[in-house]
Amino acid sequence: MTLLRRTFLGFSGVALVSSTVLHGQDAISFESRFEEIRKDPAFIHSLFGVAIYSLDRKQLIYSWNGETLMDGASTTKVVAVGAGMALLGPDYRFRTPVYRTGPIRSGVLQGDLILVGRGDANLSSRVRDRDSLIHVDEDHSYGGYDAVPLPGNPVQPLVDLARQVAAAGIKRIEGRVIVDASLFPEGTREVGSGATISPITVNDNMIDLVVHPGQPGAPAQITASLRVPYIGFDNQIRTSATGSPLMIRLSEKRAPDGNIRVTLSGQIPAGAKPYLQPYFVASPSRFATALFTQELSRAGIALQMPASADDTGAGAELKRFYTPENRVAEFVSPPFSEDAKVILKVSHNLHATLIPFITGSLVAGKPELAETRGPEARGFTLARKFIASRGLDLSGAVHSHGNGSSLFSPKFLATYLAAMTEMPFFAKFRDGLPVFGKDGTLGDALPNSPATGRIVAKTGTSAEPDLLNDGYMLKAKGLAGYTTTPSGERVAFAVLLNRVPIDARVGDGVAMREKVRTIGGNTVARIAEAINLYPIRSPR
Structure with a gap:
C-alpha cells in the first residue's frame, strides 16, 4: 500500500461546475451541490460518505453513508494526534x-x-x-x-x-x-x-x-x-x-x-x-x-x-x-503541540505512527495494561480508553496504524472532532490542521475559492496499483475538520471518497499523483467548500 502526498489542483469535470460561479444563487443548497458532484460518471463505482455535526446544536445535521465503515487514509491522523495530546499533554517535551x-x-x-x-x-x-x-x-x-x-x-x-x-x-x-x-x-x-x-x-x-x-x-x-x-x-x-x-x-x-x-x-x-x-x-x-x-x-x-x-x-x-x-x-x-502541526499539516506518516509507541512506553505501566502486548498495543489501549471516555461509539472505528490505513465511519470522525472541541487543548489541536487554500496539504486547494481560509481540515489519500487494468485505484481520499455554514453555524465534518479508478499506467507515479490530485482531491475539497458556502436544507 502506498500513502501519497495529499494536495489539490483544479479539475474541470463534467459535473463539477465552479462554485465561484454558483455562489450567491439562493436555489443552490449543500444537498444539490453534493448530488451534482456525486453523479459525475467518474464515480460510478465509487463510494461517498459525508457526516456534518453541529457544534452549536450538538447533533448530527447531515449524513450520507455516515454509519458506513470506509477507508479514511490519513484523515485518521486526527485520532492519533488527539489521543497523543490527551495522554502526553500538548506541552510535553521530549528529552x-x-x-x-x-x-x-x-x-x-x-x-x-x-x-x-x-x-x-x-x-x-x-x-x-x-x-x-x-x-x-x-x-x-x-x-x-x-x-x-x-x-x-x-x-x-x-x-x-x-x-x-x-x-x-x-x-x-x-x-x-x-x-x-x-x-x-x-x-x-x-x-x-x-x-x-x-x-x-x-x-x-x-x-x-x-x-x-x-x-x-x-x-x-x-x-x-x-x-x-x-x-x-x-x-x-x-x-x-x-x-x-x-x-x-x-x-x-x-x-x-x-x-x-x-x-x-x-x-x-x-x-x-x-x-x-x-x-x-x-x-x-x-x-x-x-x-x-x-x-x-x-x-x-x-x-x-x-x-x-x-x-x-x-x-x-x-x-x-x-x-x-x-x-x-x-x-x-519543542512542545508536542509543535510536532502535531508537522503531523497534521504535512501529514507526516512516521511521526503519527510513533504516537502509540510513545504513549504505550511513556504513559503505560498501569495495572489494567499489564496484560497488553507490546508498547504499540498499550498505546492503542490508552487511546481506546480516552475515546470511550468522551462517549463516542467505537463501533465506527477500526484503527491499527497511527498514520491512517484504517476504517472509520464519517459519523465517527465528525463526532470525534466535535469531542475535541471540549478538550482544554482544542486551540492547539485546531491550530495544527491545514488551512484551506493557505498552508500544509490544503495549501493549493481550489485556488480563488470563496472558502479560502474558512476551512481547517486533515487530508487523506491512499492508492495502490491496479495491475489487471494497468492503472491505479484511488482507495481513499478524504477531508475531516471544521468550518461554518452560511448561517454562521459551527460544524465538524468528515468527507470520504473511496474506490476511484485512476487512468495512469503502472509505474508512472508522477502521472498517477497528478490525477489523484485533480480528480480525488478536488472532489472532496469541493464538497467541503459546499458545506461552507451553501445552506443544509434537510435535517439528516
Whole structure:
C-alpha cells in the first residue's frame, strides 16, 4: 500500500461546475451541490460518505453513508494526534539525554558515552528554537519534484549534544559511543512512507537523495544530504528525453561486514526539476550512532573506538548509569503541540505512527495494561480508553496504524472532532490542521475559492496499483475538520471518497499523483467548500 502526498489542483469535470460561479444563487443548497458532484460518471463505482455535526446544536445535521465503515487514509491522523495530546499533554517535551558510564579524568572519559532515544521525532533541522518547529508543505519524506531537503543542518540537535559533551570537559573517550534504542522495539517499517520505526529518529531516519538531470543520454547527478561510512551509493540513473516518464529504482546489498551499497537506477527526463528520492535507513540506531560519532569528532573529541554495527542498544546493566550526576548532555524538544502541526499539516506518516509507541512506553505501566502486548498495543489501549471516555461509539472505528490505513465511519470522525472541541487543548489541536487554500496539504486547494481560509481540515489519500487494468485505484481520499455554514453555524465534518479508478499506467507515479490530485482531491475539497458556502436544507 502506498500513502501519497495529499494536495489539490483544479479539475474541470463534467459535473463539477465552479462554485465561484454558483455562489450567491439562493436555489443552490449543500444537498444539490453534493448530488451534482456525486453523479459525475467518474464515480460510478465509487463510494461517498459525508457526516456534518453541529457544534452549536450538538447533533448530527447531515449524513450520507455516515454509519458506513470506509477507508479514511490519513484523515485518521486526527485520532492519533488527539489521543497523543490527551495522554502526553500538548506541552510535553521530549528529552534526549547523553550519559557517561565512567569518570572523567584529565579530559578523558574512562567509560562509554550513551545517547538515549526517548521518542523525539524531530532530531533534525525542523527545530527553529526551543518552542517551535518549522514545516514545509511538501515534506521531504514523501519525495518528489516539489520536495526539497529540510532547510539547515539535518543533524543540528546532534551537533548541540556533541558541543555539550565537549563543554562537560570530555576531550577523549576511551570506551564506546552507544545509542540506546530500547524504549520500544526498533525495525518495523511504517506502512506509509516505509520509514523505520525507532525510539531514535534523526532526519526522519532518512537520507535525502536529490537527482539532477543532465543532457539526454548523460548520467544524472545525485547529491546526498548526509554521509555515513557504512552506506555507499552507486548512481546508474540516466537522463532520458524531455517529457519521458520518471523511473527511479533503489536496491541495496549488505556485505558481511555490515556495510551497505545502494544502487539507484532508472531515468529522469532532461529539463525536469531535481527530484528528491528518500532513502530510509534500516537501522536508525546504527545511523544515529554513526552520525553522533561524526559530530563528537567535529567537536574536537578524540575517539579510541570507532563506531560499529554492534554499538547500538543498551543492556539493563548500562541503565544504572542513567542518573543526573552521569548526564553530560541533553536535548529538549519543542512542545508536542509543535510536532502535531508537522503531523497534521504535512501529514507526516512516521511521526503519527510513533504516537502509540510513545504513549504505550511513556504513559503505560498501569495495572489494567499489564496484560497488553507490546508498547504499540498499550498505546492503542490508552487511546481506546480516552475515546470511550468522551462517549463516542467505537463501533465506527477500526484503527491499527497511527498514520491512517484504517476504517472509520464519517459519523465517527465528525463526532470525534466535535469531542475535541471540549478538550482544554482544542486551540492547539485546531491550530495544527491545514488551512484551506493557505498552508500544509490544503495549501493549493481550489485556488480563488470563496472558502479560502474558512476551512481547517486533515487530508487523506491512499492508492495502490491496479495491475489487471494497468492503472491505479484511488482507495481513499478524504477531508475531516471544521468550518461554518452560511448561517454562521459551527460544524465538524468528515468527507470520504473511496474506490476511484485512476487512468495512469503502472509505474508512472508522477502521472498517477497528478490525477489523484485533480480528480480525488478536488472532489472532496469541493464538497467541503459546499458545506461552507451553501445552506443544509434537510435535517439528516
